[in-house]
Amino acid sequence: MQNECIFCKIVSGEVRSEKVYEDDDVVAFLDVNPSAPGHTVVVPKQHFSSILDMDDDLLCKVFKAVKKVTGMIKESLNPDGFTIGINQGEAAGGRIPHLNVHIIPRFRGDGGIVIQMVVRNVPEEDLSTIAEKIRSSGGEISTYLEERVEEKPKKLEEVLPVEKEGPTGEMKFHLEPEEERKKEGIDEKKLEEYEKEELEEKEKKYKGKKKIKDKEEEELEEMERILRQMQIPR
Numbered sequence: 001m002q003n004e005c006i007f008c009k010i011v012s013g014e015v016r017s018e019k020v021y022e023d024d025d026v027v028a029f030l031d032v033n034p035s036a037p038g039h040t041v042v043v044p045k046q047h048f049s050s051i052l053d054m055d056d057d058l059l060c061k062v063f064k065a066v067k068k069v070t071g072m073i074k075e076s077l078n079p080d081g082f083t084i085g086i087n088q089g090e091a092a093g094g095r096i097p098h099l100n101v102h103i104i105p106r107f108r109g110d111g112g113i114v115i116q117m118v119v120r121n122v123p124e125e126d127l128s129t130i131a132e133k134i135r136s137s138g139g140e141i142s143t144y145l146e147e148r149v150e151e152k153p154k155k156l157e158e159v160l161p162v163e164k165e166g167p168t169g170e171m172k173f174h175l176e177p178e179e180e181r182k183k184e185g186i187d188e189k190k191l192e193e194y195e196k197e198e199l200e201e202k203e204k205k206y207k208g209k210k211k212i213k214d215k216e217e218e219e220l221e222e223m224e225r226i227l228r229q230m231q232i233p234r
């Protein structure tokens with residue numbers, strides 16, 4: 001236990017909380033500053049500041065509790081979905097250095113945004129360079145991938161064309177398996193050409209970082225305008 005840690009004090013009972021679940025290793029209680037009805041925080045009883053410091057078994061227990069509590073909230077408050085996440089480290093806004101998993105019930109039309117929108121720090125390097133850096137720190141994973149990939153995998157955008165990325169960051173993916181398209185009598189060749197054209201147009205449109213930046217700024221402004229309209233405090 002860390003002396004000044006508020007979550008350690010909640011775990012020990014020194015500070016009152018609305019606990020909704022507890023076992024030998026984990027406690028779940030309502031966030032005192034809830035973002036939504038039923039907003040719950042799940043913490044290991046032992047003080048850890050990062051998942052990287054935690055024993056795998058304990059981490060499993062924490063996530064088992066997350067699943068259990070999510071089910072309890074679903075059952076009792078009937079939300080339409082959940083945002084589940086960890087703010088790990090000060091840079092990520094983790095104000096309390098005791099690892100905690102937020103379970104935020106989501107309701108249709110609640111005005112919330114998707115978890116990917118917490119930051120828009122677009123990388124300068126391309127994805128394969130970044131992926132290579134990450135893979136090089138864990139050799140087993142690259143071997144695993146190489147062994148599994150028998151034929152050249154399709155690009156994500158070939159399988160899941162991005163339909164819309166709105167100002168609030170909602171992304172809709174549309175999955176159209178080949179079979180289904182055939183059933184509906186969609187010409188594969190025409191579709192391919194259309195998708196190629198669309199991709200080329202997109203590339204032309206967003207070539208150069210400056211233009212991408214402009215687009216992001218526009219999106220951000222649009223989001224702020226919507227938030228202002230809805231009078232949601234940020």
Ligand SMILES: [Zn+2]
Pocket residue numbers: 001002005006007008009046047048097098
């Ligand atoms: Zn603590």
